[in-house]
Amino acid sequence: MPRILELPASEIVRKVKVQEISVEEYISECFERIRTADPKIHAFLTLTEDYALMRAREIDSRIRRGEKVGSLAGVAVAVKDNICTMGVRTTCASKMLESFIPIYDATVIERLKAQDAVIVGKTNMDEFAMGSSTEQSAFGPTLNPYDLERVPGGSSGGSAASVASFEATVSLGSDTGGSVRCPASFCGVVGLKPTYGLVSRYGLIAFANSLEQISPIGRTVADVATVMDCISGHDSRDSTSVNTGPTSLRSHLIEDVSGIRLGVPKELFGEGTEEAVSKGVWNAINRLIGLGATCEEVSLHSLKYALASYYIIAMSEASSNLARYDGLRYGFRLEDDDCDWSEAYSRNRREGFGPEVKRRIMLGTYALSAGYYNQYYLRAQRVRTLIRQELSRVFKNFDLLASPTMPILPYRLGEKLRDPLEMYMCDVDTVTANLAGIPAVSIPCSSHQGLPIGVQFMAPPFREDLLIRVSYTLEKNLELDLKPAV
């Protein structure tokens, strides 16, 4: 594998700007790598090779002419297939949207393009981001680059796996309840879920609007910071977008954690946590203590109800968001429509959606129904408020909370498919950040029998800078021996 593929984004930008390498060469190498690796891991659903090479040549010629290029000039980006890309099919890994081609770019895509990033393709995911293993894709699962018999995590499994296997330099995923941090942890890469509202959701096909954020994935903390600085900031097309400019996280790539107060919530080291995971995470925490951070165990009682609250809210919102897929205006539609509209809707939805999507639509519909609304949806919202309140109290005494990202190591394909509850349980450590709208990062901290383990840090709203600083310090001070198998 050529070394250029292993370089961080900033190095690629530097090299192409000084014409040490052309964007075209580098992008061609990416597609060579995809041709070798992707038949094994299936990270991509759609490749945009012609477009990417055309863009590459265009950026090259601007550089040769001495014109200004963007902060991500030439960098290969893989994009989760629930983020709309103009003219490029965007499927949500669902039969329902198999042939859907948006006529608009998501705001994040516009911003990436404006900084001359090159989109190489659309990545696999759990259908409509509903899952934690990328096994629920209508187009077949993605496999973990570290062990092809294991899942890459999900739902942004393709985005994490493509970066872990050097098919792309960075990628975008979306994180609704851990959908970026989970696969980042399982694939040994860095994933940052921003504060709710910091990155525009315009063009992100909704699963659970009040919880999700588009989130960058990279092999280094610096790469994640670079992408965040490009995609963040206010967008008038998203009413929930906060009124701030873009972040400047690259200026927080500082190797210094002295005085940082870490809280370690007991509830996030629950009984389902595998020992290897727990050990790996504590190893990282101890490393930070060695570098000047302080640490204290803390208990957050409301977190016990986080998972239940999360699933009720997510499914409720999903049941409404996905109502629009009826086959009338776009998307999957059965040819035989000699029936009334309501029957046609039922047939299209029956055929177009996979089993997990249908399960969540039904559960969400139930939770919002008259007579159950108070008992489920409203109560879940109350728990959400409690969690926010408890967290804001805890953040008076701590700068960050540390925990495992995933309680378990990457598991084998099919292992958790039979029991949806078992699958849902895996999100127990990640959903809190989404419920509270706070930023959280997962970075590799250890490995066990060749499988990566991730540590998660959560910060108060808009303190991505702290996450970047601590992650960066940890990255510089841990000697990890992580080598993907592909």
Place this chain on the structure above:
Amino acid sequence: MHVETVPELKVKIGLEVHCQLTNLKSKLFCSCSADYRDSEPNTHICPVCMGMPGTLPVLNRKAVEDAIMIALALNMQVSSRTLFYRKNYFYPDMPKNFQISQYDRAGGVPIAKDGYVTIDGGRKVRISRLQLEEDPGKLVYEGTIETSKATLVDYNRAGVALAEIVTEPDITSPREARIFLQKLRSILEHLGVSSGELEGSMRCDANISIEGGTRVEVKNISSFKEVERALNFEMTRQRSLIRKGLRIGRETRHWDELRRVTVTLRVKEEEEDYRYFPEPDLVPILISREDVERLRASMPELPDSRKRRLMEQYGISMQNAEVLTDNKALAEFFEACAANYSRPDLLSNWIVGDLLSYLYDMGLELRETKLTPQHMVGMLRLIDDGTISGKIGKEVLKEIMVTGEAPENVVKARGLIRISDREYLERLTDRVFEENPKAVKDALKDEKAVRFLVGQLMKLTEGKADPQLANILVRNRLKASAGK
């Protein structure tokens, strides 16, 4: 106060009025033009109002300002914080299969609540709620619903801003419902937020119950004109059920405009569950006191104060002032005429009496006629200077409403100028006397026969004879014949 003879049990009517905010340039949550009428189907749409995957709504803040103005005009309390909710149900006219609305059940906070509208010189109809929501698209059939091969959908209307105004069941008759709606429309038109003359811009659902009975909802009343008709039908239907000793079930009925009947849509057991929950893609609407006060200060004159002003400024009667201000176009027309005419009381009688009844007969709105204030005043001046009689004036008015001709031209072209030529009329009187010897004989002792002879003279001149002169000439001629 209006008094109606109620021979039977009392009726209670509540209305739910949907008014498009037609003054807005764009739809409620996207930048598509809201002026969709007369456009090709599906040309006023964009990814947002079509609910395409990944798109998000952005609130048109001007719609909130409109709503606040309406709230103030209806004497309502404006909320400081209110939310949009999703109302979930599948229907082909809704691109997202949910409607962004506000929660109208217990616990929901509308943009404004608790106001009233004064009708019929003092009676109050309480307004319980005002909220904003998006209009759905429109189902279109080729030919009629029965013969059309397919149902077509036009999404041009989808996402247009609607203000929903809900009354308490304070309305006591179908006629009063119409009067209330007329007043409401006038208020909205005075505010300049909604133009009721645009087709389908104001629609209404009603609930109606007979004293002691069950509440029945009537949906799909597409215009204010239909409301009285639909409610009359429903009132009669319920009364006859009660007379037969039958129970009225709680249900939702549909007004069939063609057959002019209400038919069952669904009974209570099947009532839809809309699974309301707060719209997560929009943030709460915050309305500050300053916003409200700024809008209050910029409020235009409303029908009630205009009524008082018309009475003071022009000295017209309260009844006329009320009729004029119940219809903004009429009030405007009156004032435009009055600016150039010195007898406003007479003018107001003409507008409220003749003009309004011609409009009613023709089934037209004032703006649909060709009548201008100049021509109205011109016609009145022709009467005042004796060129035409009042009766001819009515004919002229009807004609200039249709043709837009200047009244002087109409009078000239049709030879309607009053005949005051004494010699000519005397010759005609002779003729009348020759042709009606019996009436002449009777007229010596019977006043009725005198009037008959005058009438005959008028008839010969097609009504153009100066009636006073005609009267004098007939009587003179009678005296002359009696003296023989």
